[in-house]
Every structure is written in structure tokens, then in C-alpha cells.
Amino acid sequence: MGQETVCITGAGGFIASWLVKKLLSKGYTVKGAVRNPDDGKYKHLRELEGAKERLQLVKADILDYQSMIEVIRGCDGVFHMACLLTDDPEQVLEPAIKGTANVLDACAEWGVKRLVMTSSIGAVYMDPNRDPHLVVDENCWSDLDYCIQTKNWYCYAKTVAENAAWKQAEERNLDMVVVNPCLVLGPLLQPSINASTAHIMKYLTGSAKTYANLTQAYVDVRDVAEAHILVYETPSACGRYLCAESNMHRGELVALLAQLFPQYPLPLMCSDQKNPRKQAYKFSNEKMKGLGLSFTPMKKCLADTVASLQNKGFLH
Numbered sequence: 001m002g003q004e005t006v007c008i009t010g011a012g013g014f015i016a017s018w019l020v021k022k023l024l025s026k027g028y029t030v031k032g033a034v035r036n037p038d039d040g041k042y043k044h045l046r047e048l049e050g051a052k053e054r055l056q057l058v059k060a061d062i063l064d065y066q067s068m069i070e071v072i073r074g075c076d077g078v079f080h081m082a083c084l085l086t087d088d089p090e091q092v093l094e095p096a097i098k099g100t101a102n103v104l105d106a107c108a109e110w111g112v113k114r115l116v117m118t119s120s121i122g123a124v125y126m127d128p129n130r131d132p133h134l135v136v137d138e139n140c141w142s143d144l145d146y147c148i149q150t151k152n153w154y155c156y157a158k159t160v161a162e163n164a165a166w167k168q169a170e171e172r173n174l175d176m177v178v179v180n181p182c183l184v185l186g187p188l189l190q191p192s193i194n195a196s197t198a199h200i201m202k203y204l205t206g207s208a209k210t211y212a213n214l215t216q217a218y219v220d221v222r223d224v225a226e227a228h229i230l231v232y233e234t235p236s237a238c239g240r241y242l243c244a245e246s247n248m249h250r251g252e253l254v255a256l257l258a259q260l261f262p263q264y265p266l267p268l269m270c271s272d273q274k275n276p277r278k279q280a281y282k283f284s285n286e287k288m289k290g291l292g293l294s295f296t297p298m299k300k301c302l303a304d305t306v307a308s309l310q311n312k313g314f315l316h
């Protein structure tokens with residue numbers, strides 16, 4: 001496996017950077033598809049061990065089919081990760097839906113051995129009619145009408161894109177496996193703060209004075225990168241893989257952060273003083289564990305995330 005050439009779309013992103021690092025360390029040759037290879041923001045990739053010999057950053061945009069055809073040519077496998085985490089429909093709908101379709105077409109055109117697509121828990125859990133006692137697993141799909149009503153354009157885009165990708169993969173006889181991570185935290189390799197890290201930054205900096213009456217499932221970025229490699233390298237891997245370690249209320253999250261880092265002005269109060277505390281839904285990560293992944297406990301993930309933010313000078 002290690003001698004293979006693989007392409008990663010959006011190679012400079014938070015999760016993708018860890019995937020590039022791990023693939024290089026396993027001996028893969030990596031083609032990183034990025035929109036502007038000359039941008040200094042990819043310096044961390046060029047400095048990775050093995051990068052000089054086996055990493056090539058190629059100018060490619062998932063919205064430009066021809067550029068996808070060119071970058072995927074000669075690759076054994078493809079990891080499709082490029083997508084912005086935003087609820088701005090202008091920025092997320094077309095890249096998620098058309099961009100994914102372009103990547104699939106290019107993979108099918110060259111007959112790549114396997115495509116691993118990074119979808120999201122956002123394509124899984126957004127369903128107000130789901131029985132609250134049901135364990136959320138790979139069989140669950142988000143409700144598109146609910147995503148539209150709540151203007152959750154990111155979840156809408158990921159759901160439509162993944163659903164269309166399954167149809168397209170079947171039509172084009174393409175071997176595709178999907179990873180559905182929940183909110184990803186962990187140490188940063190890239191120089192800037194990504195959207196999911198911003199989720200905890202606001203509590204650590206004191207810009208959020210209260211926390212919401214909401215729950216969220218979390219996972220460590222190193223585990224998500226590992227999950228992608230496991231589903232790529234395991235021939236029997238198929239379908240979707242939920243990638244989640246624990247589901248916590250915001251109150252539990254800030255309490256854990258306060259316990260680890262009492263020096264930061266973490267909020268003590270919930271913004272909702274009227275309603276009962278929201279219960280976290282149960283989920284299953286058994287399928288992912290079945291491939292051999294052991295998830296990093298959230299306490300360690302949070303400790304490493306904050307240490308990384310301190311090392312990079314985002315927190316003091």
C-alpha cells in the first residue's frame with residue numbers, strides 16, 4: 001500500500017494536513033490538490049517528513065473538472081476532503097455538490113482503485129423526527145427539509161453531496177467508502193485557525209460569555225486521519241463510517257476545559273435558563289472500531305488542542 005500514489009483534495013485543510021502527514025510517513029506518494037500551490041499557507045505540508053521526496057502540490061479546483069482529471073491521472077486512490085465548513089450557501093452548496101460530482105467523475109474516468117469521501121455527521125443526524133432513544137449509526141440520514149427550514153446549509157450540502165455520490169458511484173462502478181466525522185478538534189498543523197477549532201476558541205478567549213443549551217459529538221483530528229487510511233487500506237471496508245468519540249453538552253465541554261485550563265475565562269452559565277438541559281443523542285462508533293481504530297479520549301484531545309493553540313501563539 002505504502003508505495004501507492006494517492007490524491008487528496010483540499011490538502012492544506014485541518015484534517016487533510018494530518019492525512020498528508022500520516023500517508024507520507026507510511027511511504028505513500030501524495031498529490032495534494034490545492035487551489036494555489038504558491039501560497040505560503042501550505043508551508044507546513046512542504047516541511048513534513050518525506051514531503052521533499054514524495055509530496056507534490058498541484059494547482060486544482062474541485063469546481064474545475066479538467067483540473068481534477070489532470071491531478072487524479074495516475075493515482076491509485078483518492079481522498080476527497082475539500083469543502084468549507086460554513087452555512088453560507090454561496091460558499092458551500094456548489095463546491096460540495098458539483099465539486100464532489102467532478103471528483104467522482106474524474107475518479108471513474110481513470111478507474112481509481114478506491115475513493116474515500118469525507119462526508120459529515122451533518123449528513124447523518126439532522127432529523128427532528130428521529131426517535132430520541134434511537135442510537136444514531138450509519139443507517140441514519142439527515143432530513144433535507146429540516147436542514148432547509150433551519151438554514152443549515154452545510155448539513156444540507158453534505159447530505160445532498162453524499163447521497164448523490166452514492167448514486168454516481170454505483171452508476172459508474174466506482175469503489176467508494178465514506179467517512180462521516182463529527183466535530184473535529186485536536187492539534188493544528190496548518191498556520192490558521194479552522195472553523196471547528198473556532199468552536200472552542202470562543203470559550204477560551206472569553207468572547208462567549210455563556211454556553212448554549214446544545215450537545216455536540218466530538219472526535220480527534222488524528223483519529224479522523226487514521227480512519228481515512230483504515231477505510232482506504234482495508235479491502236473489505238464498505239459503506240459509511242461514523243467517526244465520533246463522545247457526545248457532550250456544551251456545559252460538559254466547558255467544565256472539562258476549565259478543569260484542564262483554569263487560567264482561561266470559561267463561561268459558567270448556560271444561555272438558556274428556561275428549558276431543561278438538552279440530552280445528547282447516543283451514537284454508535286462500533287463499525288469504525290471494528291476496523292481497528294481506538295479513539296482518543298476527549299480529555300486528551302482537548303488538552304492537546306489547547307497546547308497546540310498555545311504553541312502557535314493563538315492563546316497565551
Ligand SMILES: NC(=O)c1ccc[n+]([C@@H]2O[C@H](COP(=O)([O-])OP(=O)(O)OC[C@H]3O[C@@H](n4cnc5c(N)ncnc54)[C@H](OP(=O)(O)O)[C@@H]3O)[C@@H](O)[C@H]2O)c1
Pocket residue numbers: 009010011012013014015016033034035036060061062063080081082083084085095099118119120121158180181182183184185194195196
Ligand atoms: N472539521 C470538522 O469538524 C469536520 C467535521 C465533519 C466533516 N468535515 C469535513 O472534512 C473535510 C475537511 O474539513 P476541515 O475542517 O479539515 O476543512 P478546512 O480546514 O476548512 O479545509 C477545507 C479545505 O477545502 C478546500 N476547498 C474549499 N473549496 C475548494 C474548492 N472549490 N476547490 C479546492 N479546494 C477547496 C480549501 O482549500 P484551499 O487551501 O484551496 O482554500 C481547504 O483547504 C470537509 O469535507 C468537511 O466537510 C469536517
